[in-house]
Amino acid sequence: MERSDILHYAKINGQTELIGEGVNALTISNTIDEKQKRYIHDKAPRTTVSGYKVEVSVDAELIKSDKFLEHCKKIGYEQITGEDAQTEIFHVFTAEKESDNETTFKAIKQPMTILVENPGSGDADNGLGMSIKLKANGALEKGKFDTASKQFTKG
Numbered sequence: 001m002e003r004s005d006i007l008h009y010a011k012i013n014g015q016t017e018l019i020g021e022g023v024n025a026l027t028i029s030n031t032i033d034e035k036q037k038r039y040i041h042d043k044a045p046r047t048t049v050s051g052y053k054v055e056v057s058v059d060a061e062l063i064k065s066d067k068f069l070e071h072c073k074k075i076g077y078e079q080i081t082g083e084d085a086q087t088e089i090f091h092v093f094t095a096e097k098e099s100d101n102e103t104t105f106k107a108i109k110q111p112m113t114i115l116v117e118n119p120g121s122g123d124a125d126n127g128l129g130m131s132i133k134l135k136a137n138g139a140l141e142k143g144k145f146d147t148a149s150k151q152f153t154k155g
Contacts, residue, residue: 006092024059029057033050034048059131060129076118089111091108103147109143114133116131
């Protein structure tokens with residue numbers, strides 16, 4: 001599997017847009033909430049996973065034609081908060097087809113909050129760099145995503 005086998009889309013102003021043009025790195029991190037319990041007869045504790053805190057880090061150079069980056073720039077510069085700084089992110093696994101349809105793949109939908117740490121900075125010789133974090137804002141849903149229609153179907 002290669003990096004390009006996982007596509008990422010974001011819901012921007014009611015439209016689903018591909019994330020990619022201008023994005024140099026996109027990293028998904030899961031911080032695991034775990035619980036440990038040890039009873040008197042146990043030699044070692046028992047560990048269970050109780051949840052995940054998901055964060056996506058995006059490093060990009062601002063490309064005006066990329067609607068996701070333009071949206072993030074606006075959030076950062078205008079310091080937008082609340083529901084206006086929220087979106088849905090779709091992680092689409094193009095190496096895993098979900099039907100005979102050539103454009104439908106296994107996917108995950110995750111509601112997220114957009115945090116723009118750096119809405120655009122850089123030196124005179126390079127384009128504007130951006131640092132964006134997306135943090136989970138609810139439970140993920142498994143399903144399938146049609147890259148032609150940009151529609152997610154749960155299940």
